[in-house]
Amino acid sequence: MSAYDPPYAIARTAAEAALYLELSPCPDCGSTETDWQHQQTAEVLSCTGVCAGCGALREFLFSRPSHPYEGFGGPEASELIDAGQWLEFADRIAGQVAVDDQSDEALEAMTVARQAVEEVVKFVPPAADAVPDEAFWTEAGRAVRALDPGRFRLERLLLIRDSYSG
Numbered sequence: 001m002s003a004y005d006p007p008y009a010i011a012r013t014a015a016e017a018a019l020y021l022e023l024s025p026c027p028d029c030g031s032t033e034t035d036w037q038h039q040q041t042a043e044v045l046s047c048t049g050v051c052a053g054c055g056a057l058r059e060f061l062f063s064r065p066s067h068p069y070e071g072f073g074g075p076e077a078s079e080l081i082d083a084g085q086w087l088e089f090a091d092r093i094a095g096q097v098a099v100d101d102q103s104d105e106a107l108e109a110m111t112v113a114r115q116a117v118e119e120v121v122k123f124v125p126p127a128a129d130a131v132p133d134e135a136f137w138t139e140a141g142r143a144v145r146a147l148d149p150g151r152f153r154l155e156r157l158l159l160i161r162d163s164y165s166g
Contacts, residue, residue: 009080011062012073017045019072019089020080021060023140029054040064071115077122083131083152084141087160090116094164110164117161124154131157 011017025032031053039046045062072078078086094113097106123135131152136142145152151160 009060009062011045011064011080012076012078013069013071014045016072016078016080017047017060017062020062021047023081023085023089024060026051026053026056026058028056034058072119073122075122077135078119081119082138082141083120083123083135084144085138086116086119087151087157088140088144090114090120090160090164114161114164117157117164120152121154121157121161124157129154 009017009020011020021034021036022032026034029051031051033052034049035052036047036049039048041064043064045064046059047062048057048059050056051058077083081089090113093109093116097109120131123131125132131145136145150156
């Protein structure tokens with residue numbers, strides 16, 4: 001188990017934990033389809049389910065955030081989802097919205113996409129102009145970066161974020 005696949009992970013919000021579950025394939029078969037059941041205590045969010053692909057029991061434990069944050073998290077970068085995964089998620093959500101769609105659903109989707117890009121920006125250190133290598137710890141995240149590393153420069157991230165304004 002790597003430092004970024006802990007049995008007891010730090011989730012800044014329930015939304016971040018839910019996205020982590022969506023992005024975490026079953027280690028046995030690779031399926032991402034699991035009917036998650038959630039149990040909460042004051043300190044822990046427990047998510048258990050059976051993989052739809054192979055029937056394996058899956059379980060994740062997340063710490064509960066000490067502060068209620070809007071969106072996916074507070075001012076610090078995620079410890080669950082890497083920079084590449086955040087940008088791929090933002091692109092996927094935004095890509096489902098037609099260019100001229102001004103419906104409430106479309107505006108909400110673009111707000112979520114913008115928030116996901118803001119999560120990528122949090123990985124850029126002060127006075128730096130790009131997301132550093134260590135912000136890509138998953139195979140999926142590194143693959144997104146490999147397709148176009150320039151998208152992780154701060155200037156381009158801010159342009160992407162602004163283009164996803166709802």
